[in-house]
Amino acid sequence: MKFSKRIQQVNLSMTLAIDAKAKEMKSQGENVIGFGAGEPDFNTPDRIKQAGIRAIEANDTHYTPVGGSNDLKDAIITKLKRDNGLDYERNQILASCGAKHSFYNLAQVLWEAGDEVIIPAPYWVSFPDMVVLAGAKPVIIETNATNEFKVTVDQIKNVLTPNTRAIVINTPSNPTGSAYEKSELEAIAEFALENNILVISDEIYEWIVFDGFKHTSLASLSKEAQKNCIVINGVSKSYAMTGWRIGYIAADAEIVKQVTKLQGQSTSNPCSISQAASIEALTGPHDDVMEMVREFEKRRDIMVSLLREISGVSCNTPKGSFYSFPDFSALYGKKDANGKALQGSLDFTEYLLAAKKIAIVPGIAFGADANARMSFATSRDKIEEGVKRIKEAVELLT
Ligand SMILES: Cc1ncc(COP(=O)(O)O)c(C=O)c1O
CATH class of the missing domain: 3.90.1150.10 (Aspartate Aminotransferase, domain 1)
Known part of the structure; x- marks a missing residue:
């Protein structure tokens, strides 16, 4: 074969x-x-499971729009405002079958042979492979424990080439548990804007933070940073919903349009029942x-x-x-x-x-x-x- x-x-x-x-x-x-x-x-918390059960009973079991129902998009918009102070419109949101799928879609839509994507190590195992699947080259920057495994602008400068398209930031991080401070993200966001490279900000562990740490979304730093950043998030980790398979991106409308085209010819919408449960997850009480x-x-x-x-x-x-x-x-x-x-x-x-x-x-x-x-x-x-x-x-x- x-x-x-x-x-x-x-x-x-x-x-x-x-x-x-x-x-x-x-x-x-x-x-x-x-x-x-x-x-x-x-x-998965009971309130979320019940929302899924209600969705089945209400025959919420048909295709939805490719990037998710308007109700789910509105719930994501509400969450991004509440947790991150960010403003988005429906045409800037797209839900997929897990945050892994969100990143996979982006890689397919944004990169191809000749493109380089910077990934700080230690990295989540799937980032480099999904970049390779798109035909592009992952450029790995090693970080160390002394710097809490966080990448610095000086390190990014060292690997920047005319082919660099994007940098992937994952905060809080799988596998290190490190999380970037606002000032560290500001430096990266500014450098990315100056050098015309996108930032992919994977924030899927956003809610799982300790000692009163306050997560900052890189997109929330300025209007320019928001336009230059694609936020990836989802319900898998924060709401114990790994099996439900809902992840999403918040990004510039043109990017969302292209990803919608790809998703429309591959998986179509993520599961309608999971979408309904995710609305409860995102907007219900977080005790x-x-x-x-x-x-x-x-x-x-x-x-x-x-x-x-x-x-x-x-x-x-x-x-x-x-x-x-x-x-x-x-x-x-x-x-x-x-x-x-x-x-x-x-x-x-x-x-x-x-x-x-x-x-x-x-x-x-x-x-x-x-x-x-x-x-x-x-x-x-x-x-x-x-x-x-x-x-x-x-x-x-x-
Ligand atoms: C950093 C990071 N991003 C994305 C994902 C994928 O999450 P999902 O289950 O929503 O596809 C994971 C899961 O391990 C992860 O650790």
């Missing part, structure tokens, strides 16, 4: 591969503790969200403080999302019981799974081999037991 060059260039998602391996071991009765989850372990975030914050504290007790492990304090991104690189070069030296994050995470049945995601999947991603979207008990096992595994290394 012949497959396209396009698909052969795409990597299998390593996060999904780890998850599958851990699940397989669990199904064989092994006591595996998984920190791979990329989704809240909470269920359930706040409760979930408070629990994530407590779990973050437990995970980070226990990790820091392990000799050779350092860990930043995540400001948002539900991931910690500890650095295990001081342990690389040490040997396991078979005398095998662990060479990098892949070796290290495979060792943890084999030695202590702990599943975490190697940092190399996110372009950062010194680290690994550990999701705290799991119970406090599992976090305590899991990090204890990591400590034991580390102490066995020679």
Whole structure:
């Protein structure tokens, strides 16, 4: 069978591969503790589920306009005003089948061979592959823990070429949990405007922030910044709705028009029932969200403080999302019981799974081999037991 060059260039998602391996071991009765989850372990709040049920009962089960119903667009507009102080019209909003689909659509519409898209590492695994699928080149900038894994304008300057089309900013970040301050975003927005490059701002973890951190949308910095920025957001993470598949963009009307054309010839509208549930998610009372975030914050504290007790492990304090991104690189070069030296994050995470049945995601999947991603979207008990096992595994290394 012949497959396209396009698909052969795409990597299998390593996060999904780890998850599958851990699940397989669990199904064989092994006591595996998984920190791979990329989704809240909470269920969708009842008020949102009920809105979905009501939509089915009201026969809200037909095609809607390609970019979502007017009611959903109005709910998104209300949210962007309420949370971000942003003004948008309906023709600047487009809902898709998850925020991943939103980014995929944008890549197809905006970029092609010869174009370069700047992606700071550590990055969400799908960004570079979706750029490659569009025929364009991902240009990776490495950031480090000292700078809380945030990219600076000086770093962007160093990789800028006449082919640069856009930079992708994800705040709060998957996988690092870092979040950009307003002043840092201002510098990036200004540089992007001066150099005529678009900013794609993925804000899907916006609500999941800790210690009173105030998320800023890059688009909210000025009218010019808003015009030059495409906001990506969705309901998956903040409302525990990963299975419902609703994401959206807020962007210049011309961009939305082109993406609508693509979506009209591919998936058409996202699920009508999910759209109805998302209206409730976005506009209803947010107590359930706040409760979930408070629990994530407590779990973050437990995970980070226990990790820091392990000799050779350092860990930043995540400001948002539900991931910690500890650095295990001081342990690389040490040997396991078979005398095998662990060479990098892949070796290290495979060792943890084999030695202590702990599943975490190697940092190399996110372009950062010194680290690994550990999701705290799991119970406090599992976090305590899991990090204890990591400590034991580390102490066995020679
Ligand atoms: C940074 C980031 N953007 C987008 C997505 C995709 O979200 P959705 O489930 O809405 O497609 C994810 C999911 O892991 C993510 O981490």
